Amino acid sequence: MKFREYEAKQIFRDAGIPVPSSVLITSPNEAAPALLKVAEKVVLKAQVDVGGRGKAGGILPANADNITSVAAELFGKTIKGLKVEKVLVEEALEISHEYYLSITIDRSRKMPVILFSKEGGVEIETLAKERPGALHRVYVDPSFVVLPDFIVRNVIGDAPKEIGKIVKTLYAVFLTKDAVLAEINPLVMTPKGVLAADGKIILDDNSLARQGISENRDLAPREAEAEKHGFSYVELDGSIGVIGNGAGLTMATLDIIAHYNGKAANFLDVGGGANSDRVMYAVRLVASMPGVKVIVVNLLGGITRCDEVAKGIVAAGISQPVIVRLAGTNEAEGRLLLEEHGYKMLDTMDLAIRAAVEVTQ
Amino acid sequence: MIYAGKNTGILVQGATGSQGKFHINLMNEYAKKIGSAGVIAGTTPGKGGQEVFGVPVYNSVVEAIEEHDIGASVIFVPAGGCGDAIMEAADARIPTVITITEHTPVHDIMRAITYARSCGTRVIGPNCPGMLVPGECKLGIIPANLCMKGDVGVVSRSGTLTYQVISELTSSGFGQSGIIGIGGDAIIGQTFSEVIDEYHADGRTKTVVLIGEVGGNLEIEGASRAIELDMPVVSYIAGVSAPKEKRMGHAGAIVEGGEGDAASKIERLQILGIPVATRPSQIPELIREVR
DSSP states (O other), rough: EOHHHHHHHHHHHHHOOOOOEEEEEESSGGGHHHHHOOOOOEEEEEOOOSSSSSTTTTTEEEEEHHHHHHHHHTTTTTTTEEEEOOEEEEEEEOOEEEEEEEEEEEEETEEHHHHHHESSSSSSHHHHOOGGGEHHHHOOOOOOOOHHHHHHHHHTSSOOOOOOOOHHHHHHHHHHHTEEEEEEEEEEEEETTTESSSSEEEEEEEGGGGOOOOOTTTTTHHHHHHHTTEEEEOOOOOSSEEEEHHHHHHHHHHHHHHHHTTOOOEEEOOOSOOOOOHHHHHHHHHHTTOOEEEEEEEEEEEEEEHHHHHHHHHHHHSSSSSEEEEETTTTHHHHHHHTTTOOOSSHHHHHHHHHHHHHHH | SSSOOTTTOEESOOSSSSHHHHHHHHHHHHHHHHOOOOEEEEEOOOTTTTTTTEEEESSSSSHHHHHSOOOEEOOOOOGGHHHHHEEEEEHHSSSSEEEEOOOHHHHHHHHHHHHHHTTTEEEEOOOOOOEEETTTTESSSOOOGGGGEEEEEESSOOOHHHHHHHHHHHTTTOEEEEEEEEOSSOOSOOHHHHHHHHHHHHHOOOOEEEEESSSSSSHHHHOOOOOOOTOEEEEEEEEESSSSOOSSSSHHHHHHHHHHOOOHHHHHHTTTTEESSSSGGGHHHHHHHHH
């Protein structure tokens, strides 16, 4: 789950990483009072979760004379499809140099990596591609609960020492927040010292509960509803509803649909131990999506009981056809129950998927 | 022997939970059928002295190894305690630890895998179905009825998709020298290349089936390793049409040296000369071609 800029900066501030002074507002009327608290010259920054926010007009300078009208302009905007609902009123900075600093996880090495560049403020992907030498990488043994000084020295090289303290603190934030990314871009040199001018933190979705977060707000409403039932669910734009167990098998189901020139309406992984209630809910959820003409159920597993799955499909009682491929225990009972109620059960996933694609053509 | 063999005594951590109990029973049914050691002990803190299907349960791994000769552990403990369970097994110097649990916090797993390595313990998983060597041993949840003894070594990041592939292989007459699920998470213990090393050292594998997914570049590392070892590989990568994987921001994509999407992964495998199936049912046909 992603934290927005204002949330990341609050976390930085609490941890002791210097950030520009700022106030978060939710309407244009709050802008002028906020400016009085912050500085004479400010920037208004839309709190929307998109890349390239500045170029898209999401960051505007303002002063005491024009602040209310600039704020009204920003609140009226939609940036890359997202409506501006929160704005950060932040002091305008006198910047003499920009750095890049982030900490993330290297999957191959199975350890955290600190990325640092003396050329910050640019698109970091562009920098990595065009001038890889300018992006410095230092790997950290995950056993360290405090970042050792020698690693800090290796990260910053001859950059100002106060950046070293920020590296150390950012690493502490990375660990205590169970983050998979903690990024400061740019980290800026100003007459007041080094400040985190922008910030981004992404949390590990498997650690939200112990971070005291009950709901992953990055999920769309139907996805969040599905998550409560323990499903992984993503909506697509085709007409073939998909229910599978296991992410790999469900992805393979989507791929085979595409192979036969069909279009999947969704990805739904019911997870392990699907009983009749869960299957019923999954079938109804997928059937409720507009444009779904047929549903293919592809469940496989030693412990999945086919009679339970069949009961769930029958109980869902939806109007669209359901084509079923089931393998597991009590297969014969499941098949009998489905056939009694007029559902098709096919022997292989290829056959089931092809039959579903034919319905839509 | 691939990680574990016929005489390997198995410990189950999280033995008294519903998953632990259920799978101790299945593992030992298979062990009885083929005459292997099977699960000989379990642990759950606070439940020492109980029995699960005749298997004694201890409070800790240390207590269990005092009484039994244990060569591998299978972990079913809930996600929050999983990293701790891996470290407990590694601390007791159990050589192989297989972690079935899913939704484990990534920082816990990084720390546990690093500690395990320093103890000489190899971790498989988390979020994996475990391993099965037909006729020798079953550690985890792979359905034994789908498998058949043979010379195809399966290594996979998936669970149920692996079962799909095994049943395609078995019904085409290709038995397996091993089936190893390495797990679908961003951070996992044993990777494709390490498992391929095991298959190579064991010497009973003629062809490797490498089943991958979107994300990361472990499949490419594994395929390159197999080529170095002169082992024929066929592959299947799930997720060509899947929605874009949730990425770890821009920095994550850079570290991975690419976006790790299925299409570019398939292209890189093909450049290495590895046949890639467009659907699982095509795998047996590709094996025939490389033999």
